[in-house]
Amino acid sequence: MFDYLDYVREKNLPHIWCSGCGDGIVLKSLIRSLKKLGIPKDETVMVSGIGCSSRTPGYVDINTLHTTHGRAIAFATGVKLASPKLHVIVVTGDGDATAIGGNHYIHGARRNIDLTVLLYNNYIYGMTGGQVSPTTPRGKFASTAPFGNLEPSFNIAGLAQAAGASFVALGDVYHVQQLDKLITAAIQKKGFSVVEILSPCPTAYGRRNKLANPVDLMNWLKDNVITKDKLDKMGEDERAGKVASGVLWDVEKPEFTAEYDKLIERLKGEKQAKG
Amino acid sequence: MRTPPGVLIFLPFDAKERFTGARASARGAFRSTKETATLSKTPTGKIVMMQGNDACAEGAIWAGCRFFAGYPITPSSEIAEYLVRKLPKVGGKFIQMEDEIAAMGAIIGASLTGAKVLTATSGPGFSLKQENLGHAVMAEVPCVVVDVQRGGPSTGTPTLPAQMDMQQARWGSHGDHGVIALTASSAQEMFEQTIHAFNLAETYMTPVILLFDEIVGHMTERMVLPEKDGVTIVNRKQPSVPPDKYLPYATGEDGIPVLANFGTGYRYNVTGLCHDETGFPTNDAKKIEANILHLTDKIERHRADIMRWKTFQLEDATVCVFAYGGVARSARRAVKECREAGIKVGLFEPTTIWPFPAEAILDVAGRVKAFVCAEMNLGQMAREVELAAKCRAEIHRVNRVDGDPITPKQIIDRVKEVV
Numbered sequence: 006m007f008d009y010l011d012y013v014r015e016k017n018l019p020h021i022w023c024s025g026c027g028d029g030i031v032l033k034s035l036i037r038s039l040k041k042l043g044i045p046k047d048e049t050v051m052v053s054g055i056g057c058s059s060r061t062p063g064y065v066d067i068n069t070l071h072t073t074h075g076r077a078i079a080f081a082t083g084v085k086l087a088s089p090k091l092h093v094i095v096v097t098g099d100g101d102a103t104a105i106g107g108n109h110y111i112h113g114a115r116r117n118i119d120l121t122v123l124l125y126n127n128y129i130y131g132m133t134g135g136q137v138s139p140t141t142p143r144g145k146f147a148s149t150a151p152f153g154n155l156e157p158s159f160n161i162a163g164l165a166q167a168a169g170a171s172f173v174a175l176g177d178v179y180h181v182q183q184l185d186k187l188i189t190a191a192i193q194k195k196g197f198s199v200v201e202i203l204s205p206c207p208t209a210y211g212r213r214n215k216l217a218n219p220v221d222l223m224n225w226l227k228d229n230v231i232t233k234d235k236l237d238k239m240g241e242d243e244r245a246g247k248v249a250s251g252v253l254w255d256v257e258k259p260e261f262t263a264e265y266d267k268l269i270e271r272l273k274g275e276k277q278a279k280g
Numbered sequence: 281m282r283t284p285p286g287v288l289i290f291l292p293f294d295a296k297e298r299f300t301g302a303r304a305s306a307r308g309a310f311r312s313t314k315e316t317a318t319l320s321k322t323p324t325g326k327i328v329m330m331q332g333n334d335a336c337a338e339g340a341i342w343a344g345c346r347f348f349a350g351y352p353i354t355p356s357s358e359i360a361e362y363l364v365r366k367l368p369k370v371g372g373k374f375i376q377m378e379d380e381i382a383a384m385g386a387i388i389g390a391s392l393t394g395a396k397v398l399t400a401t402s403g404p405g406f407s408l409k410q411e412n413l414g415h416a417v418m419a420e421v422p423c424v425v426v427d428v429q430r431g432g433p434s435t436g437t438p439t440l441p442a443q444m445d446m447q448q449a450r451w452g453s454h455g456d457h458g459v460i461a462l463t464a465s466s467a468q469e470m471f472e473q474t475i476h477a478f479n480l481a482e483t484y485m486t487p488v489i490l491l492f493d494e495i496v497g498h499m500t501e502r503m504v505l506p507e508k509d510g511v512t513i514v515n516r517k518q519p520s521v522p523p524d525k526y527l528p529y530a531t532g533e534d535g536i537p538v539l540a541n542f543g544t545g546y547r548y549n550v551t552g553l554c555h556d557e558t559g560f561p562t563n564d565a566k567k568i569e570a571n572i573l574h575l576t577d578k579i580e581r582h583r584a585d586i587m588r589w590k591t592f593q594l595e596d597a598t599v600c601v602f603a604y605g606g607v608a609r610s611a612r613r614a615v616k617e618c619r620e621a622g623i624k625v626g627l628f629e630p631t632t633i634w635p636f637p638a639e640a641i642l643d644v645a646g647r648v649k650a651f652v653c654a655e656m657n658l659g660q661m662a663r664e665v666e667l668a669a670k671c672r673a674e675i676h677r678v679n680r681v682d683g684d685p686i687t688p689k690q691i692i693d694r695v696k697e698v699v
């Protein structure tokens with residue numbers, strides 16, 4: 006039987022997440038992926054920012070770094086560039102990565118540094134009590150959008166693709182087998198990889214938007230998150246309000262730390278040639 | 281529980297049992313062992329012409345720095361431009377990040393893998409770095425942050441010198457904590473202080489701030505690159521216990537934690553949250569208090585080892601000029617000219633700004649009539665001199681914030697008024 010405790014810091018349980026939160030489902034999916042890939046725990050580093058999702062590292066028995074709000078990708082860039090042999094996984098949220106940390110998100114993607122970014126999207130600032138986030142849909146309610154959100158929301162997977170990421174996928178906490186595959190593929194990919202994971206929040210988002218029951222949220226994911234292939238075959242009317250899942254973007258391009266190592270080798274060669 | 285460190289910070293000489301009874305010997309000890317202790321007076325080695333910023337960058341290489349992350353800003357950019365060429369040749373890494381905040385984050389991440397790390401900036405960038413500087417303080421990650429000061433607030437005077445970040449270095453990041461900050465008044469000292477900063481960061485597991493200024497940073501002058509084997513280099517400790525016995529934030533007798541390099545088999549948690557010795561967050565009031573007291577105590581209890589200053593013609597002086605950085609050069613000239621005119625003036629130049637050498641200032645205050653504090657700000661360090669002198673000497677100021685350097689004549693004129 007699969008033993009999650011091999012990868013869990015058991016003494017830190019129970020976790021802080023609310024009942025009905027999807028973040029624990031992502032954690033288990035990540036553990037299955039790490040175990041499947043057989044990456045040594047000592048060579049894996051998890052870096053997070055601030056927020057509900059960013060509390061994940063505390064529960065995982067690897068090298069873990071809990072940083073400042075929005076800055077996880079910046080810290081992770083330092084870890085990876087200084088020590089490219091380490092597998093670096095960034096755990097972040099919609100507010101963390103695309104509001105306060107938006108600059109690091111796009112530049113990490115542009116640089117195409119080999120980080121695996123698991124971006125939990127719950128459409129809200131959960132830990133601070135339900136304020137509107139860059140991904141809160143227009144018209145939905147939040148503690149700082151009491152009359153309905155006036156602002157359009159971000160397509161955060163599309164943002165990573167446009168900024169230069171080499172791998173972009175979208176999964177959710179209902180379609181868990183698919184999520185396992187996406188996280189595994191993202192870790193294996195050499196380059197900046199993003200998995201946007203819809204992990205809805207019944208407490209801070211659901212209660213304000215007539216989705217307080219976690220089962221309703223799960224059913225929403227079940228009905229509305231459709232694989233990209235399937236969605237492409239659907240008619241215009243059917244596609245309205247649906248979210249495309251699966252691997253959305255996957256290309257090969259030079260990875261930053263590998264390019265840097267090549268530079269070091271090149272300079273070494275030039276020095277030797279000079280004598 | 282150790283004595284709360286506040287006693288030492290705010291009332292250095294009210295701890296009577298420490299200083300009153302044994303004042304003569306305590307003062308003597310400070311005077312004889314600490315003055316000019318690290319800054320070599322006549323180094324021997326290769327003579328070169330070097331700009332201060334380049335000397336800082338070269339010092340970083342000598343200290344073992346193998347990772348730099350930065351963001352372009354005048355007047356510090358030469359440090360990045362020097363290291364981008366040099367680092368890959370010694371197997372090190374350079375990265376220009378998307379902003380100052382990211383640069384500070386990147387060096388913390390790199391440091392946790394065991395690299396010695398540097399970033400360099402100026403006032404506006406230093407403001408941005410405060411957030412992650414606080415993380416490095418809380419997580420006890422060694423790193424060196426250079427601030428080649430220009431005028432502020434805001435964009436201020438990008439190409440002109442100032443010394444307006446002295447107090448920001450102490451209190452810029454939120455929350456109570458100890459800070460180490462050093463300064464330098466020549467290219468030679470920028471080289472040596474940079475090496476010293478890395479040694480202090482590795483010894484005390486803390487960020488160390490180098491408060492330089494545009495005058496010295498952009499000055500090209502003669503300096504001596506010492507013999508390699510004559511330079512002391514400190515490397516951070518690594519755990520001596522097996523991973524199952526390892527507590528990352530447990531402090532030994534010296535009060536300093538031992539952080540294992542990531543990837544070496546010690547899997548632990550680093551966080552900016554209040555934490556206990558395991559490194560995991562805590563809400564236990566006692567543990568929170570211990571965490572916060574520790575962050576000040578670990579610097580304050582070693583303040584006698586950290587503080588350095590230089591004096592010039594101070595032994596029989598009736599007026600003490602207090603100056604540092606680029607201004608110390610004018611002050612030295614002013615002292616010479618005053619002495620030629622028969623005025624008994626000396627110079628006190630702190631090379632450690634934080635922790636502030638309050639004990640040494642009090643010692644001087646008992647021997648002189650007045651201090652003349654010359655600074656390119658509105659008296660940021662004069663405040664500290666005034667606090668430290670405890671009304672035993674008058675405090676006078678020479679301030680300049682128009683972007684021009686303080687001249688020897690300005691200092692001489694003030695000294696003459698005071699005398």
